[in-house]
Amino acid sequence: MEDKRTLSEPQLKQSPYTVEELRAFMSGLEGRYDLARVVDPVECRKLELQEDGKVEALGSCYSIWNADQKCKNCSSAVACRTGCHQEKLEHYQDRDYFIQSNPVSLRLEDGSVYNAVIELVNIRQETAQGGNDRAAENENGNGARYQAQHDSLTGALTADAFYEQARKTIQGEPTRAWVVITANIVNFRLVNTLFGVMKGNEVLVRTAALLRELAERADGLCGRLGADQFALLLPRAQYRENDLLLLARSLEKTFHSGLYTFCIHFGVCRVDDASLPVSVLCGRANSALYTIRDDLTQTVAYFNDDILQNMLREQKVISSFDEALRSGQFQMYLQPLVKEDGIAVGAEALVRWRKPDGTMVMPGAFIGILENAGLIQKLDLYIWERAVQQLRAWQNTHRSELTISVNMSAKDFYSLDVYEVLTGLVERYGVDAAKLRLEITETALLVEPDKSIAIVSALREKGFLVEIDDFGKGYSSLSLLKNIQADVLKIDMGFLQEIRDRKRSGIILKSVINMAGLLGMEVITEGVETREQLAALADMGCSRFQGFYFSRPIPVEEFETRFAAEG
Numbered sequence: 001m002e003d004k005r006t007l008s009e010p011q012l013k014q015s016p017y018t019v020e021e022l023r024a025f026m027s028g029l030e031g032r033y034d035l036a037r038v039v040d041p042v043e044c045r046k047l048e049l050q051e052d053g054k055v056e057a058l059g060s061c062y063s064i065w066n067a068d069q070k071c072k073n074c075s076s077a078v079a080c081r082t083g084c085h086q087e088k089l090e091h092y093q094d095r096d097y098f099i100q101s102n103p104v105s106l107r108l109e110d111g112s113v114y115n116a117v118i119e120l121v122n123i124r125q126e127t128a129q130g131g132n133d134r135a136a137e138n139e140n141g142n143g144a145r146y147q148a149q150h151d152s153l154t155g156a157l158t159a160d161a162f163y164e165q166a167r168k169t170i171q172g173e174p175t176r177a178w179v180v181i182t183a184n185i186v187n188f189r190l191v192n193t194l195f196g197v198m199k200g201n202e203v204l205v206r207t208a209a210l211l212r213e214l215a216e217r218a219d220g221l222c223g224r225l226g227a228d229q230f231a232l233l234l235p236r237a238q239y240r241e242n243d244l245l246l247l248a249r250s251l252e253k254t255f256h257s258g259l260y261t262f263c264i265h266f267g268v269c270r271v272d273d274a275s276l277p278v279s280v281l282c283g284r285a286n287s288a289l290y291t292i293r294d295d296l297t298q299t300v301a302y303f304n305d306d307i308l309q310n311m312l313r314e315q316k317v318i319s320s321f322d323e324a325l326r327s328g329q330f331q332m333y334l335q336p337l338v339k340e341d342g343i344a345v346g347a348e349a350l351v352r353w354r355k356p357d358g359t360m361v362m363p364g365a366f367i368g369i370l371e372n373a374g375l376i377q378k379l380d381l382y383i384w385e386r387a388v389q390q391l392r393a394w395q396n397t398h399r400s401e402l403t404i405s406v407n408m409s410a411k412d413f414y415s416l417d418v419y420e421v422l423t424g425l426v427e428r429y430g431v432d433a434a435k436l437r438l439e440i441t442e443t444a445l446l447v448e449p450d451k452s453i454a455i456v457s458a459l460r461e462k463g464f465l466v467e468i469d470d471f472g473k474g475y476s477s478l479s480l481l482k483n484i485q486a487d488v489l490k491i492d493m494g495f496l497q498e499i500r501d502r503k504r505s506g507i508i509l510k511s512v513i514n515m516a517g518l519l520g521m522e523v524i525t526e527g528v529e530t531r532e533q534l535a536a537l538a539d540m541g542c543s544r545f546q547g548f549y550f551s552r553p554i555p556v557e558e559f560e561t562r563f564a565a566e567g
Contacts, residue, residue: 012118016105023049026118035121038104040114041076047116055108076101076117078153084205098122151224153201154208159231162223166233166278169221170271177236178271180278181244182285183211186263186296188228194259203255204228207264210247231282236270241300248299263296265289269303287311314369321375325382329354332386333553336563337405337524337546340538344563346403348439348546349387350553351379376411383407385425388436390556392429399564405437405467410444413452423462433463437488441469445484453484460485467524471512481519489516493527493547510540517541 017025022038026049029036038047046058075086078101090097099121106114149161157165170178185191185207192200208222211230215222218238223231244266255262267289269281287310288301324330331354334347353361370376387404394400412418426433438459445452456466467488468481491512509525516523525537528547537545551562 012102012104016107018107019049019053019055022104022106023051029120033120034123035119037119037121038106039076039117039119041074041101041117044074055106055114075099076119084202096124098124151208154205154224156208156212156230157221157223159223159225162221162225162231162233163278163282166221166223169233170274170278174274179234179236179239180269180271180281180285181232181234181239182225182267182282182289183207183230183232184265184267184286184289185228186265186293187260190260191255195257203251203262206254207251210250214243214247225282229286231285233278239268241268244300261296264299265292266300267303268300284308284311314373317366317369318373318375321370321373321378324353324355325378327356329356330379330382332383332390332556334404334556334559335546335553336551336559337403337544338550338563339543340534340545342550344402344559345544346405346437347559347563348405348553349383349407351383352553371409371411374411374415376409377415380407380409380412381416381421384422384436388425388429388431391431391435395431399560402564403435403437403465405439407439407469408444410441413444413455419455419458419462422459422464434465437465437467439467439469439490440486442471449483456484456486460487486521488522488524490524490526493525493529493533506536506540509537513541 026036026038038049039045040047048056048058050056075088076099078084078086084103086101088099088101090099099119102118102120104116104118106116108114149158149165150156151158156162166180185203188200188203191203208224208230211232212222214220215232215234218234220232220234220238225231248264248266251264252262267285267287269285269288271281284303284307287307288303291307292298292301331352333350333352335350336344337346337348338344351363351367353366355361367376370379384406387406391402391404394402408418422436422438423433425431426436438456440456445456460466465487466484467490468484468486469490471489471491489512491509513523522544523542524544524546525542526546528534528537528545528549530549533547534545534549554562
């Protein structure tokens with residue numbers, strides 16, 4: 001006789017069932033379970049499949065236990081939302097309901113597809129071994145404590161529960177060696193963008209299932225720390241890098257697509273100091289993972305002393321940032337924007353960090369750190385205001401026609417009301433909005449596309465000129481041009497020089513310049529380093545340039561002397 005605690009998973013077809021097919025399928029399940037039925041978990045209704053091919057919704061699906069509401073974290077709702085098989089235990093009035101939820105698609109007579117769930121239920125009276133039954137109940141998903149400690153989508157421990165249980169596990173076995181592993185799905189946002197939230201949830205559920213299986217085999221723990229980030233605690237003796245590689249290959253094979261290459265990265269940290277908080281250990285594993293974030297060929301990275309030293313340097317930047325900002329250590333530099341003859345028509349505002357001892361820190365040493373720490377917005381606000389102040393200083397002088405471009409990051413759109421900030425600045429200083437150009441990368445616009453594009457449109461209506469920076473480097477540059485009206489395209493010569501065939505790069509560049517002209521957009525080519533490049537670009541129709549051939553970024557005073565002197 002089949003164990004009532006276990007439910008064999010039926011073999012379902014992937015394509016939609018007709019009503020007749022599903023009726024026949026359900027008939028074949030009779031006698032194998034205490035209850036087999038089709039439900040609509042969204043409206044919480046039982047579905048009756050009629051002989052004439054119609055579907056009728058009957059009473060509430062939770063009526064099997066005469067309850068007055070659907071069960072919390074309904075497994076059928078999760079199955080329907082994620083498209084993945086789910087199992088759980090529901091306890092009600094001295095009975096255990098072991099529920100299996102299997103998502104299916106049902107094609108109706110009019111051709112439309114109905115997403116439903118086959119529920120298979122086994123019911124068992126609570127026995128005298130109530131304590132053991134209650135333990136099974138908690139283990140399998142019922143009870144407030146279990147639900148509070150487990151992620152409702154994936155079944156993994158929540159972040160707080162993982163930290164707590166991992167700490168107890170490490171401290172409870174002080175002589176045992178452990179490793180903490182964090183896992184992150186690369187470019188997971190693209191899954192939701194390209195395939196929808198349901199597919200994204202399916203990826204998360206499958207990833208979590210494999211990670212949980214790995215943890216359970218090794219007597220470890222698995223938690224979900226964030227949207228697409230997971231963590232494992234494993235005994236060091238049971239850890240095998242090959243297990244992670246096999247898991248990654250399995251997921252890559254499952255979710256292979258011509259539009260998206262699935263990739264998961266793992267960061268591994270040895271627990272050498274058992275007194276460290278688990279959140280810190282996860283942070284260290286993340287630091288290792290971060291070192292391979294742009295590498296689709298490497299899967300696993302390990303925390304080591306070099307990474308620790310980098311972390312200490314990063315912490316030094318973060319801890320000194322506020323004081324450096326208050327004391328004016330960050331300085332605005334200008335890189336000239338010029339015509340072919342070298343006459344400046346504007347500049348791009350960049351930043352340098354000059355410390356009190358005279359040491360100059362270049363942007364590469366602190367911009368990325370500030371972005372990751374959520375501090376870049378403060379620096380951007382500072383540079384934006386400095387740029388507007390400079391434009392104000394040039395008013396009513398021979399430099400009044402010069403423009404200044406400022407950079408906007410993805411974090412700015414996420415955490416600032418950029419429209420209010422920028423319009424407020426130009427109004428406060430009495431500056432023409434068209435003089436303050438806004439440089440935005442494709443990445444910044446993809447954070448929340450609808451929101452950011454609406455903001456950009458509002459800023460253009462206010463008179464600001466918008467420049468799309470690093471055009472061609474992203475995934476959907478042409479789509480971006482379709483959805484947003486911008487004034488300027490900025491093309492980096494470095495990107496074109498990566499193309500070995502110079503003839504091909506020339507064709508691409510000339511085509512982009514022609515396209516921009518047809519769209520009524522100006523083209524700026526940055527990274528110009530030689531006279532030959534300048535001449536070739538001018539022949540193609542480009543009229544605005546930036547690059548070391550003309551000048552590196554320089555202090556404002558030097559810019560005024562060299563490029564904007566009274567003539």
